[in-house]
Amino acid sequence: MLRKFINAKLEDKHREILKLIKEQRTRLIISMVCMVLVAASKAASAYLVKPVVDEIFINKDELMLSILPVALILIFFFQCFGLYGREYLLNYVGRHIIMQLRNQLYVRIQDLPVAFFQKEKTGTLMSRVTNDVNLVKDMVSSVVTGVFEYTFEIIFFLIVILIMDWQLALLTLVILPVAFFPVFTLGRKVRRLSSRNQENMAEITTFLHETFAGNKIVKAFSMEDYERRRFFLKTRRLFEIDLKAFKYKALNSPIMEFLGGVGVAMVVWFGGYKVINGLSTPGTFFAFMAAMVSFYGPVKKLSKLNNKIQEGLAGTDRIFYILETESEIKEIDEAAEIPHQPHRVVFENVKFKYNDNYILEGINIDVNPNEILALVGMSGGGKTSLVNLIPRFYDVSDGRICIDGVDIRDVTLRSLRDQIAIVTQEPILFNDTVRNNIAYGNQGATEAEIIQAAEAAFACEFIEGFPQGFNTNIGELGSRLSGGEKQRLCIARALLKNAPILILDEATSSLDTTAENLVQKALDNLMKDRTTFVIAHRLSTISYADRIIVLKNGRIVEEGGHEELLNLQGEYHKLYEMQFNNATPS
Numbered sequence: 001m002l003r004k005f006i007n008a009k010l011e012d013k014h015r016e017i018l019k020l021i022k023e024q025r026t027r028l029i030i031s032m033v034c035m036v037l038v039a040a041s042k043a044a045s046a047y048l049v050k051p052v053v054d055e056i057f058i059n060k061d062e063l064m065l066s067i068l069p070v071a072l073i074l075i076f077f078f079q080c081f082g083l084y085g086r087e088y089l090l091n092y093v094g095r096h097i098i099m100q101l102r103n104q105l106y107v108r109i110q111d112l113p114v115a116f117f118q119k120e121k122t123g124t125l126m127s128r129v130t131n132d133v134n135l136v137k138d139m140v141s142s143v144v145t146g147v148f149e150y151t152f153e154i155i156f157f158l159i160v161i162l163i164m165d166w167q168l169a170l171l172t173l174v175i176l177p178v179a180f181f182p183v184f185t186l187g188r189k190v191r192r193l194s195s196r197n198q199e200n201m202a203e204i205t206t207f208l209h210e211t212f213a214g215n216k217i218v219k220a221f222s223m224e225d226y227e228r229r230r231f232f233l234k235t236r237r238l239f240e241i242d243l244k245a246f247k248y249k250a251l252n253s254p255i256m257e258f259l260g261g262v263g264v265a266m267v268v269w270f271g272g273y274k275v276i277n278g279l280s281t282p283g284t285f286f287a288f289m290a291a292m293v294s295f296y297g298p299v300k301k302l303s304k305l306n307n308k309i310q311e312g313l314a315g316t317d318r319i320f321y322i323l324e325t326e327s328e329i330k331e332i333d334e335a336a337e338i339p340h341q342p343h344r345v346v347f348e349n350v351k352f353k354y355n356d357n358y359i360l361e362g363i364n365i366d367v368n369p370n371e372i373l374a375l376v377g378m379s380g381g382g383k384t385s386l387v388n389l390i391p392r393f394y395d396v397s398d399g400r401i402c403i404d405g406v407d408i409r410d411v412t413l414r415s416l417r418d419q420i421a422i423v424t425q426e427p428i429l430f431n432d433t434v435r436n437n438i439a440y441g442n443q444g445a446t447e448a449e450i451i452q453a454a455e456a457a458f459a460c461e462f463i464e465g466f467p468q469g470f471n472t473n474i475g476e477l478g479s480r481l482s483g484g485e486k487q488r489l490c491i492a493r494a495l496l497k498n499a500p501i502l503i504l505d506e507a508t509s510s511l512d513t514t515a516e517n518l519v520q521k522a523l524d525n526l527m528k529d530r531t532t533f534v535i536a537h538r539l540s541t542i543s544y545a546d547r548i549i550v551l552k553n554g555r556i557v558e559e560g561g562h563e564e565l566l567n568l569q570g571e572y573h574k575l576y577e578m579q580f581n582n583a584t585p586s
């Protein structure tokens with residue numbers, strides 16, 4: 001019945017998990033042998049009740065008095081041996097599957113396009129890899145124990161009760177189907193609630209992530225009360241759903257207990273009647289009782305198992321939603337490799353939209369090798385969106401982008417991205433040593449190269465001030481690193497990558513003038529001999545650009561040199577005036 005139930009629920013995604021289970025075949029087979037051992041010894045000990053009562057208590061057989069206790073000890077020894085083996089092996093399998101699922105998820109999530117990460121909350125994704133995977137493990141170990149161990153036990157006990165008294169046995173079996181009906185109805189409710197429960201868990205993870213990371217802002221705006229209330233609301237909701245699910249789960253036991261009681265009552269009535277009338281022995285009766293009570297045990301556990309399966313299936317759904325998400329950024333089958341050399345980058349009639357409305361339209365740009373192109377314009381004009389198209393963080397909606405005449409969709413993502421170094425406004429470093437952060441993307445770099453990059457980025461001075469210099473962990477420094485210092489580490493990282501195409505997206509915008517001067521010097525070093533796209537907020541920082549493009553509402557409105565654009569008295573002039581006025585103390 002259970003097997004049929006599971007098969008009915010088997011979809012493609014569950015087959016993937018089945019594959020993971022199958023890889024553990026040997027361990028599972030040995031654990032099954034253990035299960036048979038456990039079930040057989042349990043049934044044997046129930047069976048022994050008959051000779052104990054009939055031979056020792058009624059016939060007062062002295063030989064049996066010495067044989068039976070020894071037999072019991074042996075039986076229990078095998079049972080415990082089997083229990084340990086089963087426990088260990090099943091847990092090994094379950095935990096191994098968790099590890100593999102986590103790894104698969106991580107690899108999958110990592111490969112998903114930037115757009116996916118903008119849609120899904122970090123906390124939700126984290127919850128998938130941590131919480132949901134656990135539910136699947138619980139399901140797998142429960143299903144395996146359930147299907148095999150309980151089935152073995154049920155079979156063995158069934159044999160014992162059939163041997164003892166087949167009529168009585170049939171009588172007790174009538175109850176079973178009645179017992180399973182409510183169990184399955186409740187299981188469906190549990191599954192739905194478990195889904196909501198996990199969604200809530202994910203929301204809480206997201207919430208924690210945000211408010212811990214943004215703790216400074218919470219404090220600065222005195223929003224502790226507000227955040228506390230929001231958190232309490234979420235935990236309250238979790239509590240309520242959890243409790244509701246538990247209410248259904250907990251109903252299983254009483255229902256099964258009650259039906260078990262009815263079974264026992266029937267046996268007492270019918271079995272007692274037979275003993276009184278000399279149709280059966282007390283030994284048979286008690287052995288039957290022992291086997292039947294034990295028989296209800298695994299049946300009862302099977303009913304609980306359904307809850308675990310339902311929860312696990314809900315977890316699988318969420319995990320496979322991620323595993324099955326297709327990346328929109330695809331490589332063609334015979335993608336070419338871009339060689340490492342100076343590149344010409346051309347945008348041809350590029351259009352781009354995130355959702356319904358075009359963010360970029362009619363973009364035609366031709367950047368020569370080693371040319372520096374500056375992109376300016378009001379915030380929201382589409383500058384970041386435009387440069388994000390080059391490493392294919394997003395794909396163009398129309399038109400194409402070519403590197404040395406080859407559409408970037410026809411080359412491997414790896415070789416494309418190998419050509420590009422990016423420094424963004426938000427300096428992103430990882431919890432690793434300064435050295436590894438700089439060598440990120442160029443793992444084979446020598447010590448001398450790393451130091452050289454740090455020097456060119458004007459970062460050596462402050463790095464040497466750290467407790468362990470280049471071996472200092474970024475995480476340990478915490479907020480000791482200023483924005484300018486972080487930015488210079490990012491520049492050192494980009495320098496070491498030594499990519500022919502460079503993208504600077506407001507790399508200095510968040511810095512003060514002193515820090516900016518240093519970072520700017522570092523950037524000058526970085527831009528040498530590269531095809532550079534530089535987005536700058538302060539127009540003063542792009543005076544060195546070979547060409548300037550003014551972007552407004554997703555369109556190129558002006559193009560030319562600094563002086564030339566100023567003389568146009570148009571958009572660029574307006575931007576320039578605005579900054580000039582802002583810079584004047586009022």
Ligand SMILES: Nc1ncnc2c1ncn2[C@@H]1O[C@H](COP(=O)(O)OP(=O)(O)O)[C@@H](O)[C@H]1O
Nearest residue numbers: 118354355359378379380381382383384385386
């Ligand atoms: N991930 C996104 N999803 C939807 N719209 C976006 C996304 N990122 C940016 N936009 C929109 O695209 C437009 C251009 O943004 P952006 O390229 O960041 O401009 P800029 O860098 O010039 O300030 C803005 O209207 C912005 O709201």
Ligand SMILES: [Mg+2]
Nearest residue numbers: 383384385505
């Ligand atoms: Mg931007």
